Amino acid sequence: MSSEAPDDIPDVAQRVKNVRIEDEMEQSYIDYAMSVIAGRALPDVRDGLKPVHRRILYAMHEMGVTSNTSHRKSSSIVGETMGDYHPHGDGPIYDTLVRMAQPFSMRYPLVDGQGNFGSMDGDPAAAMRYTEARMAPIAEEMLEDIEKDTVDFSANYDDRLTEPDVLPAAVPNLLLNGSSGIAVGMSTNIPPHNLGEIIDATTHLIENPDAAVEDLMQHVKGPDFPTGANIVGKDSIYSAYSTGRGRLRVRAEYEVDREENRIVITEIPFQENKSRMVERIADDVNEGTLEGISDLRDESDRNGVRVVIELKRGANVDVVENRLLESHLESTFGVINLALVDGQPKVLTLKETLQHYVEHRREVVRRRSEYDLAEAEDRAHILEGRLRALDIVDDVVAVIRNSEDRNEAKEALRGEIDPDELDGDHEVDPNVTLGFSQAQADHIVRMQLGSLTSMESQEIEEEYEGVQAEIERLETILGSAEELDAVIKDELQAIKEEYDDDRRTSILEAEGEVTHEDLIPEEDNIVVITEDDYIKRMPVENFDPQGRGGKGIIGADPKEGDRVSKVFRANSHDYLLCFTNQGQVYRLKTYEIPEMSRTARGKSAINLIDLDEGEEITAVVDTDEFEDEESITMVTRDGYVKRTAAAEFENILSTGIIAAKLEDDDALVDVEVTDGTKDLVIATEDGMTIRFDEDEVRKMGRNARGVRGIDLQDDDKVAAMVATDDADDRALFTVTRNGYGKRTLLGEYRAQSRYGMGLIDIKTNERNGPVASAKAVTEDDQLVIMSERGQIMRIRAGEVSQVGRNTMGVTIMELEGDDQVASVTVVPADAGADQDDADEE
Template sequence: MSSDIPETTDQLRTVRIEDEMEQSYIDYAMSVIAGRALPDVRDGLKPVQKRILYSMGEANITSNAGHRKCSNIVGDTMGKYHPHGDSSIYDALARMAQEFSLRYPLVDGQGNFGSVDGDPPAAMRYTEARMSPVGEEMLADIDKETVDFQANYDDRLTEPLVLPTKLPNLLLNGSSGIAVGMSTNIPPHNLGEVVDGLIRLIETPDCTVSDLMEDVQGPDFPTGANIVGRSGIYDAYTTGRGKVRVRAEIEIEESEGKIIVTELPYQENKARRIKRIADDVNDGTIEGIRDIRDESDRDGVRVVIELKRGANPDVVKNQLVKHHLERTFSIIMLALVDGQPRILDLKQLLKSFLDHRRDVVRRRSQHELDEASERAHVLEGRLLALENTDEVVEIVRNAEDRSAAKTGLKSAFDFTERQADHIVRMQLGSLTSLETEAIEDEYDDLTVEIERLETILTDESELLGVIKDELCEIKANYDDDRRTSIVEDVGTVTHEDLIPEEESIVVLTESNYVKRMSLSTFDAQHRGGKGIIGTKLKDGDRVSTVFHASTHDYLLCFTNHGQVYQLKTYDLPKMGRTARGKSAVNVLNLASDEDVTAIVNTDAFNGDQWLTMVTKQGYIKRTPTDDFNNILSTGIRAVSLEEGDELVDVTVTDGSGDVLIGTEGGCSIRFSEDEVRPMGRSARGVNGIKLTDDDRVAGLVSVVDDDNTLLTVTEHGYGKRTPLEAYSPQSRYGKGLVDIKTTERNGGVVALEAVSEGDDIVLMSGDGQIVRTHANEVSVQGRNTMGVRVMKTDGDDRVSTVDVVPE
């Protein structure tokens, strides 16, 4: 077949097929990059968006005009400027009208333009649109030769290469697109912040990106939500690439047992996300959710998540955030600069827009100067004619035709062709004195305007001043509040990250039910009251322990068996006053006859300290706190106990003070802590107090400040405060002194605590009544006294446990 090809032809050339394919693919790639997928750094628009807005402007579909059928807009755009499929044009038009996609929509839509549930817009024959006020700003001054034009696809019309926008649209509305071998993903921003950054750049051209970030805080998504941390923002603004974590806005209604999501991350499909949450609930990945309802409307997102009874709302919230309500937004600030794709930092983006505005304002000023100069030139001739009205009228009247009249005027007064033509066309009414005054005023105004325009064109500072003034006007017209909050990044999402620190009251029962309640639930009241219900008990159960802790505290829980367990307060279920609680086996691996008798907050640990323990039979020991750093989920041994003995109380000591042991029979002994040598965890301890046959230890107090008082409370609700200095130090293992009279009225001692004047005390009875009162409500009395009523108990009910809430 090669012999059939003429040897003399110059229309054929031999190329390697791989070279041809490579060049063809490069041409295709550049066509996609420049003509379809990437935005121009100046106006922030892709070609299809620019052509839609320009077509709407040409058709006068402005914000003051009526809405026009989208099919009409799409048809005009496709027929005149964008020879591609109508679906791609309509998709771009619809997106510019979506308030959940653009921070400042460029199109005002009427009809169904889609939703955050992923619903597509209605067909273009059903929807209508017009430019929004912000969209009109994109076309401002386009008729004043502010931008270059090019021929459209069939050379019938011309279209702008770029729009002369007054708005930094690329940052305001962002952009996303995938080209060949590259992509862009620029997030939306707040108009006021971006304008402030532009003004800073105008006033301080050598400012850094860090300086600009004082104004431009970070992305501001139309759907709100929260950006976690600033490191990703800083990376994006300094290098053009970064990743930010966007977390939903979540509210907890504890009283209703609900979690409510009011804002979702940008570009999140709400319906799909709700379905995936429901799937995880059904699979058991997320626990504690009873029902999910979508109550969203036109006013915003509202997803209601109802919790099961007893579920910890903070834990459920944490699971939702970890699996569903937080996503990463990857920022790639890539745009076309002089037709070439470039990754830009924040300063380069702002500077590119300012350079564009500088060119637009300069060209607009030149256009306006030309028009003003032309008009002034005409008025100069007109004023000269008015000064010589008789002669001008005589020349015109004696001329054979208009052409002769113009020739005569140019010869007599040296008028230009433009001036002579205007004078010939003047009406007689313009020769009045009032008309002459109006022309003189207009000429004076034009003279001032020409001077202003010439100054703008010759003085760079004046030019920048105009840009600055217009930016301030844009901000005044369109600025609004930031929708996306920037919250502190505390690292990996854990329970603690999302749980507010709250002072809580924790209740345990003899049947090992446990719960926590907000301390604010219980207002302080006068001593001697019955209090309010603090927990609901099953038949035969009684309260064994109550203590105060913050939700973020790590707690060591010591049991009567001498074991110690570790837990976080927020791991305990939060419930109302009338709730029974949850079985403690879910958080503590307790034996059936094992009760928590003492709680120690590890936040109290500070350097060389000891955990000092006392048993029911009067043994005491000290063990370094470091021995309790690694506690297994099954607990570890804290003290060895003889048969029939139990661990009663534990406190943190520093080795420099005294300890005081109190008994159920009302005796107490105070001695120096250093009389008890440090021991390991497996030790039993040494004798602390001599007990009578029927007496038992009730509690242990660390004496570090004699200004405090010793609070003693008995089972029938009586108590007193006694200055600690009233308890003279003795040697260890003595009988001690009488602390309080344990008469039939008082009953035995149930608790001893060191308190100061500003502390509160919380008392709880075995039947679940709870009282919170100020420590200073309890009178100060000497040793060996009866005390006063602190809590009223009914029938067989008895005070079970006491805890102190520090001032």
Template structure:
């Protein structure tokens, strides 16, 4: 069979045919596909915290007027608008994104206000889009505010019919508020949600302190705040995530043991936990014998919250059952990867970088908004200037317009005769006669004056970055006031699933620290009370050149804040200190406190009785005093955190607990003392230096600090270096204003030596005194006579000639 076709038909447009290697084409095509998924689908933008589909849904709702004040609209209508105008990727993916933005158990601050079934924490899917309705939440509107004022760039949509924003203006750091999760090609992101008030405070702190450390920001951002509450176990994972961009959290359910009812109540579950499936698996493990001690399990959850009731068998150990539940079901790991798009490129960011990127974006938005407002204001002012000029020459202007052949001629004549610009002339010829009244003139002058002030304000913002940042701070404060709420997720101590603490007996201990950072604890019962004036007994062994720096009493289960002379504060549990004999040297404190070589512990505060209303009042050798709320010391790293900013050459000497109703007495080594109301030292943050507390004589230094009041039973105990001391009634120290020289407290003669310690004691308390060479003595406070101010005191302890008193602590005996 013949054919008219040639053997080698010509190739159309042969010059467009290009020969390539298959592996090269596959590689490039895959890279293009991967970047399309990364940038266009899976990862959020660091500036507004949204993925493209989320941004397009919100913008479509904004364009359609589906605001928080409008009526709800069918979800299918919103999905159709989004898909037809901006996101041609299928309605299922758009509706899934819309539904998630409406779920209160998925987003900490939902961006969509849903009406209908949008799914549940039991894993139930949302109802079909034709049954549900939605509108923007009020917080979502904050992400779109000022979008019409040229605040962000716009680009063409997928078919070039419309334009869409490249990013939303975002008045709040949504990426941290609501977090994000997504899997791209070769990478993924998993950013947890946070508390709005904490994040806003951290942004404001960054504005005020652009060179601050990440640890400083963590004073404000305590950790993730999940919409489902629950507990984060330990802070190590939080610290890793905020400093490196990667970390692992242990998230534990909130449960309560009701021993009288023999049951455990679970009220909060870890984030993204399927409640119904988890209950089924607990039941399976109970039936299989993996978990023992449970006789019944039921779900009593309702709209008010989660309530899972676990009934225990008679005689079952609730703690053991709880640990089994935690091990198998009610504790899970949340891996954090703070991966987001920065300038179109995926980057892993730490906490400070995330906040800086948002702040840079917000600065650009406010700058562009201010420029837009300035342009409009200047344009309006320009028109008003023309109107005012026309009103000043109203008769001539009216006559000129009336004599002109047409409107165009009138405009040209106005420009030639009075110097109007084209825009001013065009406006004047369109004015109505009614606008030429004297009342209208006053209104125009008032508007022009207001515009002039507005122009000056906007020019100041555009010309001064500090003013621009001030605008951002003001707006953030306002948003915090409007949307802030309480933290839902608690951060609890990481003690593992085995409670070793229960195996440690509670007992009163004496803790000894040396200048070479050796530490140990001994039972308080080791030391019997003696009469004053004794030498004491050996309390610790010392290596050559070492000296005792501090001694204090604590319960073995107490949590202690240890303040160092360098202004750092560390946290430890008393039982973590090594228990040793009286004659033992102790062990290096670096095992429990990461102290520097020249750093000594100078003050210890017991936190077990804190209720959140106290302040820690501190004093330095140089006489500065500062109060800081106790809750500022809730999140203490293993390496310690800053407690006070110190001047060069100064050091922290003492810390006491006050409650807003106390007076403080500062005593000096030369025997002077000043008493004033604690409120004279205003409450400050941890990084502050404080204010002047006492005016020191040349060569004098602060020795200690106590908190007192007239209505308690305490007296002021003053002890000197050579072992002399006295008790003086508090009322003998009249209240003064801070930063005075104070009164004479005790005579610091050659016999007495300088003051080494001040304590508030009651007559029935005991005292522990320790010398630099390791002698320790316990005595009754009543053994020390009560004397007035400006006296010599009596012998309290009799150290050797080459020894002296190093530290004094009070043992309360109620």
């Protein structure tokens, strides 16, 4: 044998790459880490499942182990899953199956287990050969329509089968059951939630894509653990939902029985080992670090948790309770809302989590509709062939009988063979054109003679009409995003009706918890808004009362070309509904408006509320005044009036909602809260007023325009509206643009029918100018009047003498140059009195 190497052997050394070992180790570790992250440890945001959970459910689906079949041995399910989809050992698969069946681990268990599946005391489940399982009904919702090409499939580990990349997930499982897992360099810990709350929030987000986390939290109160207990503090929940991370303090539910001198624990924090908790309490008692306890018993059974702590005679119950809270009855749940988005790990807010789920459902419903449409069109095509065959049944039968075999019959039905060329003796009408399609010909040849009866023909026609209706419905869904979203909402609502249950976890206020709002003093503020949407607030005490006819003091310093458009009073802790000229309404907390000096311009309102171009706040309502039976009554510049139930304004988005539908160049002018017993008084710029019963304006939805309230003459416009009743001893305080005004008892304005011309309230002329505002006041109420240039004046209503209707009025505020009154607000007598007392002190 020759020792020389053959010439055709390549130089191996030339194929060796020199690589720095640090770089190779780094890249290899990154590849390994991403494999663990994406392939094992983290859930997908769309269906909320890790691969092992998804594979177990899909294996059960393929095995036919559904909620309405008998239970199957767990070892069989584990074996099928491991053999076909998850070759990582039977232990992890069974552990996952067990957890999906534990009602204390899953808020909505996906597996219905039979046998010993462990306990809250940390007892392990029996071996898989002893337990049985099947799908829970809600798990079938996760797999609904998977056979309709709704999701993508990939090859399994040995390329022998395919498995879904994600489940269709008709329920937002990631938030319903939560998830926990440790990957390489990151971990996830998502708490479970209540199904009804999550579905309501999802529906709200579909209807209002611009909804903020605060809007969604009006539906999702917080996590809802399967073991109940309590979450202490709301700020931590908001932090978790708005950032994706947070620390929740979870407290056991217990009762203090002072008569029996004992404490009974009925619910424990999520993922707490009850047996270990009892042991720790007992150890502390034995070591003397926890005094006052005479006996400790675990009386828990299948009906729930019951741990009884008997106290010694004379023991201080409050002291023992506090020691238990410090050491044993509270735990921390660290929220890390980390999930896979397009295969990449991402920390998500509550809104982002729901957005990704909604997008997934849109894709599923779209693909399902396309699949169903194709099926329906195929069926319609077959039925069209059958109906046509029935119309020419004699010729079809003759062609088939004349044919030598089935293939020749199909060719003749398709028109590929002239019926006259067939060898049979049966006559075929030469004027009949066959021309059936391949699918139709195949079906006709297989038809039975019994299907030629008139009854069968009628059934075919009815089925064809039904299929055509289904095709039209599916085309509508695929052609309209609104219709597709409506399908998603209807399906979510159906699931809610089927599976919704009561919340188990209560949300408690944290004792001694100091929030940002607690640090803000409660005080009356004057809020100023300009036409260019600059806004600020100032304490009322900054403006001392003056006599009528004064100039006032500087209350704002608008920039060149800008003017004050609105001034109103509000308590710093009030929730305000801000109505705009364009018929939108926004919700705002007064303290969110920056407090500034009298000479400051203010801050752009766009930082607080999402005002559009040319949109201005024209009326403000304090939501603390709402009662269930009350209405929001609105009036527009063109004299339209509408009433809408106050309940329709409970959930307002940060981007606002429609309060009234406006047409042409109309604008919303004023708003009052009414209770069905009031009269409405509408004042116009030309000094006219009309008074009528509010019941003449029926209640209507937010999108309605309303009905006519006053018959405006010439170019007159509505300036203001007040609500009154027969017992009202208040007066109508009318202020004009040029700073004149008057005070007249509301009783002098007799009631009329809606949509009349009204009565003269104040004479408007070159001296007075048009009416700027009208307010209902008592003699001791104070008015804050502000001019367009920022002058502000505070005056007691009683400073202006009470006069009758149809008078000129007197000077209220002295204005300089071409300055005019912009807006008027009322400081009620009780608020003014409190402030005067403070001023005297």
